[in-house]
Amino acid sequence: MKFSRGPIIPAICALAILVAPFTGLLPDYWITLFNYIGISSLVAIGLVLLTGVGGMTSFGQAAFVGFGAYTTAVLTTRFGISPWLTLPASLIVTMAVAGLIGAITVRLSGHYLPLGTIAWGIAFFYLFGNLDWLGAHDGLAGIPPLRLGTHPLIDPRDYFVVVWIAVVMAVIATQNLLGGRIGRAIRALRRSTRAAEAFGVNTAAAKLMVFVYAAMLAGLAGWLYAHFQRSVSPGPFGITTGTEYLLMAVLGGAGRVYGAILGAAGITFLRDQLQNFLPWLIGNTGNYETIAFGAVLVLILQTASSGVWPILFGPPPPPAPPTPRGGKTTPERTLPAPGTALLQVQDARKVFGGLVAVNDVNFDVQSGRIIGLIGPNGAGKSTTFNLITGVLPLSSGQIQFEGHALRTQTPQRAAALGLGRTFQHVEIVADMSVIENVALGAHLLGRAGPLRAILRLDRAEEALLFANAKRQLDRVGLADVAFKPAGTLALGQLRLVEVARALCLHPVLLLLDEPAAGLRVGEKKALARLLREVRSEGLSVLLVEHDMDFVMSLADRLVVLDFGTRIAEGIPADIRQHPAVLEAYLGGVS
Amino acid sequence: MDGTIFLFLLQDGIINGAVYALVAIATVLVFAVTRVILVPQGEFVAFTALTIAALENGNVPATPWLLLALGGLAAASEIVRHVSELSWRRVARIALFDLALPVALLLLTRTLAPMKLGQAVNILLAIALITPMGPMIYRIAFEPIAHSSVLVLLMAAFGVHFSLTGLGLLFFGPEGSGTTPLSSASFSLGDLVISGQSIAVLIVTAVLLVLFALFFGRTLLGKALRACSSNRVGARLVGIPTSAAGQIAFALAALLGAVSGVLIGPLMTVFYDSGFLIGLKAFVAAILGGLVSYPLTVLAALGVGFAEALFSFWASNFKEVLVFTLIIPVLAWRSVYAPHAEETE
Numbered sequence: 013m014k015f016s017r018g019p020i021i022p023a024i025c026a027l028a029i030l031v032a033p034f035t036g037l038l039p040d041y042w043i044t045l046f047n048y049i050g051i052s053s054l055v056a057i058g059l060v061l062l063t064g065v066g067g068m069t070s071f072g073q074a075a076f077v078g079f080g081a082y083t084t085a086v087l088t089t090r091f092g093i094s095p096w097l098t099l100p101a102s103l104i105v106t107m108a109v110a111g112l113i114g115a116i117t118v119r120l121s122g123h124y125l126p127l128g129t130i131a132w133g134i135a136f137f138y139l140f141g142n143l144d145w146l147g148a149h150d151g152l153a154g155i156p157p158l159r160l161g162t163h164p165l166i167d168p169r170d171y172f173v174v175v176w177i178a179v180v181m182a183v184i185a186t187q188n189l190l191g192g193r194i195g196r197a198i199r200a201l202r203r204s205t206r207a208a209e210a211f212g213v214n215t216a217a218a219k220l221m222v223f224v225y226a227a228m229l230a231g232l233a234g235w236l237y238a239h240f241q242r243s244v245s246p247g248p249f250g251i252t253t254g255t256e257y258l259l260m261a262v263l264g265g266a267g268r269v270y271g272a273i274l275g276a277a278g279i280t281f282l283r284d285q286l287q288n289f290l291p292w293l294i295g296n297t298g299n300y301e302t303i304a305f306g307a308v309l310v311l312i313l314q315t316a317s318s319g320v321w322p323i324l325f326g327p328p329p330p331p332a333p334p335t336p337r338g339g340k341t342t343p344e345r346t347l348p349a350p351g352t353a354l355l356q357v358q359d360a361r362k363v364f365g366g367l368v369a370v371n372d373v374n375f376d377v378q379s380g381r382i383i384g385l386i387g388p389n390g391a392g393k394s395t396t397f398n399l400i401t402g403v404l405p406l407s408s409g410q411i412q413f414e415g416h417a418l419r420t421q422t423p424q425r426a427a428a429l430g431l432g433r434t435f436q437h438v439e440i441v442a443d444m445s446v447i448e449n450v451a452l453g454a455h456l457l458g459r460a461g462p463l464r465a466i467l468r469l470d471r472a473e474e475a476l477l478f479a480n481a482k483r484q485l486d487r488v489g490l491a492d493v494a495f496k497p498a499g500t501l502a503l504g505q506l507r508l509v510e511v512a513r514a515l516c517l518h519p520v521l522l523l524l525d526e527p528a529a530g531l532r533v534g535e536k537k538a539l540a541r542l543l544r545e546v547r548s549e550g551l552s553v554l555l556v557e558h559d560m561d562f563v564m565s566l567a568d569r570l571v572v573l574d575f576g577t578r579i580a581e582g583i584p585a586d587i588r589q590h591p592a593v594l595e596a597y598l599g600g601v602s
Numbered sequence: 603m604d605g606t607i608f609l610f611l612l613q614d615g616i617i618n619g620a621v622y623a624l625v626a627i628a629t630v631l632v633f634a635v636t637r638v639i640l641v642p643q644g645e646f647v648a649f650t651a652l653t654i655a656a657l658e659n660g661n662v663p664a665t666p667w668l669l670l671a672l673g674g675l676a677a678a679s680e681i682v683r684h685v686s687e688l689s690w691r692r693v694a695r696i697a698l699f700d701l702a703l704p705v706a707l708l709l710l711t712r713t714l715a716p717m718k719l720g721q722a723v724n725i726l727l728a729i730a731l732i733t734p735m736g737p738m739i740y741r742i743a744f745e746p747i748a749h750s751s752v753l754v755l756l757m758a759a760f761g762v763h764f765s766l767t768g769l770g771l772l773f774f775g776p777e778g779s780g781t782t783p784l785s786s787a788s789f790s791l792g793d794l795v796i797s798g799q800s801i802a803v804l805i806v807t808a809v810l811l812v813l814f815a816l817f818f819g820r821t822l823l824g825k826a827l828r829a830c831s832s833n834r835v836g837a838r839l840v841g842i843p844t845s846a847a848g849q850i851a852f853a854l855a856a857l858l859g860a861v862s863g864v865l866i867g868p869l870m871t872v873f874y875d876s877g878f879l880i881g882l883k884a885f886v887a888a889i890l891g892g893l894v895s896y897p898l899t900v901l902a903a904l905g906v907g908f909a910e911a912l913f914s915f916w917a918s919n920f921k922e923v924l925v926f927t928l929i930i931p932v933l934a935w936r937s938v939y940a941p942h943a944e945e946t947e
Binding site: 069116119120122124126127128131132134135136139142252255258259262299300301302303305306308309313314 | 768929930
């Protein structure tokens with residue numbers, strides 16, 4: 013069962029939900045339930061961003077809800093501050109706490125991260141329950157309601173408006189954030205961290221930003237919860253609720269913002285129905301609904317691990333990127349005059365344990381040239397490549413680029429200096445459109461941060477970045493697939509997408525790691541034509557390639573490596589005759 | 603704090619730590635073989651203690667019914683999943699293990715419980731009732747997603763924990779209980795009073811750890827399990843069935859959990875949901891040991907037990923806060939200095 017794609021169905025559903033309470037058809041009970049769904053949705057939306065998009069699983073979001081709720085509870089009951097004024101306070105406290113915890117937590121790799129969230133999730137739960145000025149296990153009661161003028165928002169219908177305005181704003185803000193420059197970086201975090209770093213994304217900062225954003229949505233939920241419930245106690249801020257929020261995000265389809273609302277609705281309804289039904293079945297009350305909860309969680313993971321939303325509504329519609337205005341594009345870099353020394357590799361050495369992968373290699377790249385780096389398997393080509401692009405640190409020696417010594421090179425710094433690269437194993441964000449993948453290459457050409465993206469003040473800049481991306485896609489001949497999800501392309505096309513993405517950086521030096529592997533003959537010819545064109549514009553290309561015809565016909569000079577050592581360097585015609593090269597490739601004639 | 607208090611805390615810490623060590627070893631074993639971080643491990647502990655408590659009072663515990671329920675679920679899920687490849691042998695195995703065994707244990711429990719045959723019988727019966735739950739849970743929840751990422755398995759483990767806690771409430775009720783100590787002897791060493799129970803805990807833990815080391819070092823089955831943990835694909839290629847390995851790992855985990863339940867029952871009042879915190883503290887120890895090293899895990903478990911004793915002396919309200927905060931710097935240190943291969947999905 014699949015409904016039509018596009019925003020129409022969700023929009024109708026949203027409208028139906030938003031209008032329903034005021035038709036007089038629904039009893040208060042249901043409105044209250046809707047309010048809890050809305051509050052949970054906020055947390056789940058944050059989790060969708062954190063887990064589904066950013067790839068960081070948190071079991072501890074309930075603790076942030078607690079921070080938001082307790083902040084307003086303390087400020088209103090102890091200090092008599094007006095509830096509206098405590099909203100920024102709740103958000104700031106959550107932000108500060110999340111910043112601190114996140115600084116440690118998001119650095120955790122792999123499954124250490126969720127384990128860390130479990131640990132602090134439990135620690136905060138016990139902290140809330142044991143601090144006397146938070147009312148310990150009894151919590152704080154008598155929280156004043158929100159007021160509009162003198163009208164208190166106590167009726168669930170009144171509060172419904174507040175909650176769902178917050179949800180709609182959170183959805184819009186999140187979609188805007190994901191659609192922008194930082195959003196593309198976030199979407200690359202999960203599967204293509206290496207690519208994101210190679211184009212200048214500070215991945216640690218991006219992760220922390222997502223973490224804090226998700227926590228602030230939870231803090232907002234906590235603030236709303238406190239003024240709806242009018243009392244807080246530690247119970248709902250523990251690890252069980254934290255897992256429930258995660259379940260909502262997973263049920264809705266991690267990675268789908270609207271799915272979070274669907275998931276929140278599903279879980280909240282389920283719990284409510286079970287709480288009504290189970291005591292009747294079992295005969296006494298207790299937390300029996302957890303039996304069904306656990307079973308549902310396991311069943312979802314076993315049968316529909318990508319969630320319910322994609323099953324109902326299919327893949328997400330392609331994004332509508334901003335239209336470029338007046339043919340303007342991002343400013344080009346001024347390239348050095350052809351023939352000047354650009355990259356100097358001096359005695360570069362890389363040692364892994366006892367293995368010398370790159371053994372005091374020397375070579376230069378001049379601007380406006382295509383240099384081929386060749387050698388048999390295991391010759392150290394890719395390692396050399398990684399040394400230049402800052403993925404690996406040098407053991408000894410020096411690499412200079414336009415006079416800068418790249419001693420403490422990082423991928424981000426390489427990108428900033430104008431080194432654009434592709435990967436031997438393609439690093440593409442499969443669920444992002446082709447043009448967005450290419451625009452990721454222009455990350456450093458833009459400046460808009462998360463706030464500008466959320467407020468949609470980044471449109472002019474985005475238009476420039478997308479115009480640039482479009483132009484690079486035209487150059488590699490993929491303009492017609494620009495809006496397809498990148499995951500649907502063939503390997504050869506993906507290699508060209510990577511070349512376009514590297515060009516999008518406006519590089520000085522293009523580093524291509526086996527770009528012709530997997531390309532068909534026609535595509536290879538087109539790529540060769542493109543690289544010649546690029547060279548004529550003054551760019552330099554460093555090419556690692558196994559396809560000898562391709563590299564011989566294209567390169568101005570070749571550097572040959574074998575067992576980590578440079579065995580020859582020269583123009584292709586000489587290399588073809590070079591005895592050491594022939595021996596390396598064909599074996600000695602002894 | 604004077605020397606006596608310190609020694610008292612040390613004793614307290616070591617005893618709790620020894621129990622955490624058993625649970626933690628089970629956590630490490632299950633993670634190594636199946637990559638499941640077994641959050642519900644603590645449930646085995648709590649359910650065992652509650653079972654023994656019921657038997658001591660001459661009541662029939664709810665455990666056999668729980669076992670029968672799990673067996674029924676395991677049988678149903680295996681039949682549904684493999685309906686096209688059911689052989690008579692397989693059906694017979696399912697009938698025997700999932701239905702006949704729980705029914706037999708149910709009848710046995712109903713016969714033995716009113717007779718109050720004493721501690722040894724109670725303990726053995728409880729262990730026999732809890733241990734088969736391990737492989738049943740593996741087959742119901744984890745086997746169908748055995749190849750998923752650690753994260754998916756972790757979430758499923760939380761799901762199982764939720765269900766089991768709810769079932770625990772349903773079958774055992776909300777009241778807590780304790781069990782009689784294994785030994786009522788006690789002797790004093792200067793100012794320090796050492797209870798026979800403490801000695802029993804230490805001896806049982808030490809013996810089990812030695813048996814464990816022998817099992818993994820000397821037996822073919824133990825070596826096969828180790829092979830699974832170091833390279834699943836490789837183990838499969840040389841003919842070790844990973845599903846069986848997973849079931850054995852879960853059976854051992856349930857067994858170790860049951861023994862821990864025997865040991866901890868006399869030390870504290872156990873409720874249906876007490877297992878979660880016990881499991882999590884053991885889990886802190888397992889993380890401190892990097893989810894790999896058994897000796898490190900035992901040391902870490904003793905450390906956690908001792909830290910808990912110290913914290914409860916200094917700031918008893920914040921005991922749990924401090925114990926769980928302990929884990930965060932270790933995780934940070936682990937992920938910097940012991941990086942593991944990126945999880946691929």
